[in-house]
Amino acid sequence: MTKPLRKPARTDPAAARDTVARDIATGAGTRQRALIAALALFDTQGVDATTIEQVRDAADISIGSLYHHFRSREGLVGALYEDLLERYRAVLAAELARHDTTRALLDAFVATHIDWSVRNPAAARFLAEHRHHPALQAAESRLQHGTTDFLHPLLLRLRPAMTAGILRPLPPELLLSLVIGPVQTWLRMQRAGHTSLKPAGAAQKLSDLIWDAIAVPVVIRKATARTAK
Amino acid sequence: MTKPLRKPARTDPAAARDTVARDIATGAGTRQRALIAALALFDTQGVDATTIEQVRDAADISIGSLYHHFRSREGLVGALYEDLLERYRAVLAAELARHDTTRALLDAFVATHIDWSVRNPAAARFLAEHRHHPALQAAESRLQHGTTDFLHPLLLRLRPAMTAGILRPLPPELLLSLVIGPVQTWLRMQRAGHTSLKPAGAAQKLSDLIWDAIAVPVVIRKATARTAK
DNA sequence: TTTATTCTAGAATTTTATTCTAATCGGCGC
DNA sequence: GCGCCGATTAGAATAAAATTCTAGAATAAA
Structure with a gap:
């Protein structure tokens, strides 16, 4: 009325x-x-x-x-996903563009991913938990490598480092798994309250550890204290 | 009638x-x-x-x-989750029990997780994608470390290796993130068809790389050609 | 202003989840 | 075997939620 x-x-x-x-x-x-x-x-x-x-x-x-x-309830979910993903993608792209060395690139990726996720908990959680939502299969599968679409730009920047002998020669899925996997898992645990480190500290630590997994190991010539830790 | x-x-x-x-x-x-x-x-x-x-x-x-x-539709989802998780947990526990060195433990974990997941695609996918389902919060939160319940036994076995100087001293979330993160991410990509390696090969490779991230690095004394690649 | 298009509104309909009541089963004491 | 009882099965009845439909109002272009 x-x-x-x-x-x-x-x-x-x-x-x-x-x-x-x-x-x-x-x-x-x-x-x-x-x-x-x-x-x-x-x-x-x-x-x-x-x-x-x-x-x-x-x-x-x-x-x-x-x-x-x-279109429907699911359409809403899909639209939200695409909207949030696009926002994150933009932030990430801008951040990655400011770094050139491989190591700096890794640091920037890890730090940015964690920082954005912590600042936008609802958005990050939604993106993390609904990667698999049926309404998203379209968006997800129109990518080149992995379910993790936004990673492609990163891969493009990392690949040259492999041929340059900085990173170990690995198939892309393995490289990306090593880079993104620990970060996403840490965030999940952080969300659940299972963490002792602050986000920035965790990001630093994670970069360091991931680097040791993906970089070509440096052969130390003398027993110089390179303080590995 | x-x-x-x-x-x-x-x-x-x-x-x-x-x-x-x-x-x-x-x-x-x-x-x-x-x-x-x-x-x-x-x-x-x-x-x-x-x-x-x-x-x-x-x-x-x-x-x-x-x-x-x-109880309800959600109850069904929750029951399925618990049922599948329990089955996987049993397989994993049995497998971990057969190994003693830290390195063998890591290998066994990665190999078992990947093998089981590939053999039981529907179950693995369901478990991976519904970790966050509301009906599961109860099950998930009654664990000690991380969202990843079944990891706790693994952590218990890994912790001594840290104090023994075999693994780097790290907070548990970081250690577990490094171990489980890449494996889960690789599986997701594998499911999406983005992989060149066979499961067994990927498991081996992943163990190797993860090991380099979590183990205390070995310092090489002489400039022996260790051919990094 | 007119007109086409997009957007808003909410009642009507359809689909889906859940509840409720009445059986049926399988064992157990007798 | 007989009768009782808790656990289980059935499906109709009900409630709740999603989606469609028709009409009206804003907006922009002509």
Whole structure:
């Protein structure tokens, strides 16, 4: 009966804790509001447990609108995934571009991945836990190497280092597994509270250790104390 | 109108491809049939996309039975997770028990994890992708270190090697991240078809590389050509 | 202003999950 | 064998959620 017609308020200052959430909110169209609301709900209750109606209420839009912007419930999940992934990809690309040596590249990757994930817990968790979501298979499989799409640019920069004799010659999946695997696992544990280190410290340590796995080992000529640790 | 009453056939030879599925089928009560059917459907269509009714049809039982054995749809997912995890845990424990040196332990862990995962693709994928499922938080959080429950026995065996100076002194999360991270990531890529190595070869390679990351480095005294590659 | 298009709205419908009540089974004491 | 009992099976009934549909309103272009 009451017909509020269009919502006047276009900006919703609330619900912006993550930097990503704030970024999304900046645009603040209906679609964006839906995405922020969904991310918050997903993070709190899990994707399966949140209903379309909860999103509808949290974003304060109508079901019709929701279904206008997203094909379906799954479509919403997929859209959120792509949106977040794109944001992270941009951050990562910018960061990687500022480094040139192989070692610096590794450090930057690990540090950036961890830092962004810690700063955007909901987004990072969602991306990590829904890599496999069916609605994403399209996005995921249109990549070249691995399920971990955003890694491709990194691989392109790392490959030359292999032929240059800096990194061990390894098939790409192995190299990427060594680089990304420990980082993602550490983040999962960190989320679960099982960690003693602060993010920056962990990033440093992880880079060091990963480096020893992927770099061509340096032969120490004399018994010079190179203080391995 | 037709009342088939009880199903006479208790063994369902079909649907047993994975060794796990076969194991489950051996018991072959109603509950077990539901679990096998669910695993197959989940693997094919994803958890979200499969309905209770599909499970009901595939397992050829009634809805009443299903809800008698599982509290809810989520309860089914949780039960499946626990069942599969327990099976894997048993295999792993048995395998780890046969080795004593730290290096052999690492090799065994990596090889076993990869081997089991490749032999039981549906089970492995389900376990990997639903670590975070809400119904599992209980199971997951009743562990000591990390989200990765089954790792705890491994950690117990690895810890002494740190104090013995064989492994680098590291906080447990870091050590475990280095060990399990690359393996899980490689498996994900393998599932996606992005791999050139066969499982056994990858396992060997991964152990070698992980070892270089976690072991205390050996200092080479003379400039002997150790041909790094 | 007109018109086409995009967006919003919410009732109506369909699909899916869950509950409820009534059997049926398989054993156990007698 | 008989009758009872808890565990299990059945499927109809109900509740909850997702999706579709039709209509109306904003927006932009002409």
